[in-house]
Amino acid sequence: MFWPWHDRRGRFSRLKALMLAGLVAPALVLAGQWAAGALQPRPLEEIIHGTGLWGIRFLLLSLALTPIRRAAQYADLLLIRRMLGVGAFLWLAAHFLFYVGDQAFDLGLVAREIVGRFYLTLGTVALVVLLAMAATSTDGMVRRLGARRWRGLHRLVYGVGVLAIVHFFMQSKADPGEATIAAGIWCWAMARRLISGNGVVAPLVGIVATVAGAGIAEALFLYFLRNVDPARVLAANLDFTFGPRPALWAGLLVFGAEVLFSLRRYVARQARGGSAPGRRHPVDSAA
Numbered sequence: 001m002f003w004p005w006h007d008r009r010g011r012f013s014r015l016k017a018l019m020l021a022g023l024v025a026p027a028l029v030l031a032g033q034w035a036a037g038a039l040q041p042r043p044l045e046e047i048i049h050g051t052g053l054w055g056i057r058f059l060l061l062s063l064a065l066t067p068i069r070r071a072a073q074y075a076d077l078l079l080i081r082r083m084l085g086v087g088a089f090l091w092l093a094a095h096f097l098f099y100v101g102d103q104a105f106d107l108g109l110v111a112r113e114i115v116g117r118f119y120l121t122l123g124t125v126a127l128v129v130l131l132a133m134a135a136t137s138t139d140g141m142v143r144r145l146g147a148r149r150w151r152g153l154h155r156l157v158y159g160v161g162v163l164a165i166v167h168f169f170m171q172s173k174a175d176p177g178e179a180t181i182a183a184g185i186w187c188w189a190m191a192r193r194l195i196s197g198n199g200v201v202a203p204l205v206g207i208v209a210t211v212a213g214a215g216i217a218e219a220l221f222l223y224f225l226r227n228v229d230p231a232r233v234l235a236a237n238l239d240f241t242f243g244p245r246p247a248l249w250a251g252l253l254v255f256g257a258e259v260l261f262s263l264r265r266y267v268a269r270q271a272r273g274g275s276a277p278g279r280r281h282p283v284d285s286a287a
């Protein structure tokens with residue numbers, strides 16, 4: 001019998017069990033808050049926000065997983081890649097379904113809103129691509145598509161990340177803080193994929209890309225949607241009167257992660273004694 005916490009050989013995997021618990025726990029918290037009446041005055045709206053937030057967090061984690069695995073030299077992370085991707089999709093499918101519920105299941109209205117509101121159009125395109133990726137995530141589909149085509153499809157996750165982040169920015173009314181951090185994490189994942197190596201250069205480029213990418217994304221958002229001078233927004237990152245701004249928080253986050261990765265590399269080196277990594281399954285080696 002196969003369970004989600006089993007590895008390919010059918011053995012219990014602590015890592016997979018932990019990932020599954022991490023994916024399910026926020027849903028239990030949200031459901032508990034709803035049942036306790038803590039999501040007033042509009043529980044459905046709160047659920048749409050909660051599912052969107054957790055969906056994008058898991059999505060970003062899934063696209064950062066390969067760079068994290070390489071940076072931390074933690075090969076076992078391959079085990080949770082598929083579960084994390086499918087989990088992110090399920091969170092976002094729930095996000096969409098709660099939105100449809102909020103429109104009283106009037107599918108005509110939902111379709112008009114998706115066509116008429118650009119941030120909903122972007123979210124829908126992103127979700128459709130995620131659906132295609134989730135539907136092709138089985139070993140059987142990898143064989144049918146062939147590893148190269150399968151990898152090509154699954155690399156679209158980076159494009160999905162961009163659409164999701166723009167969707168996030170566009171619906172952030174006053175505070176684009178977490179959307180800015182999300183943009184920084186996307187930039188870190190891209191930079192760490194493009195520049196490999198774990199010396200000083202690659203982590204440093206990753207951190208600089210995070211701060212610069214997040215700062216530029218925030219400045220663009222405030223310029224296009226609020227007409228604020230981008231130079232002022234960028235300069236505000238150097239003013240610490242009210243503490244670090246989101247772009248710097250993103251930088252601090254990835255800096256802390258890089259420190260942990262280097263510690264992990266040290267431990268892995270000691271444990272491995274310099275042996276080479278083995279062959280990979282195509283599902284595990286994509287994007």
Ligand code: HEM
Nearest residue numbers: 049052053055056092096099120123124126127164168171
């Ligand atoms: C990959 C796909 C998607 C991602 C990653 C995503 C993510 C998010 C996030 C992070 C938020 C903000 C939550 C907050 O600030 O608390 C949000 C809000 C929202 N999303 Fe999505 N979403 C996606 C697709 C969709 C789709 C397909 C729809 C509906 C057609 C949708 C409808 C909404 C609505 C209505 C809001 C709240 C807007 C408001 O309060 O004004 N999203 N989404």
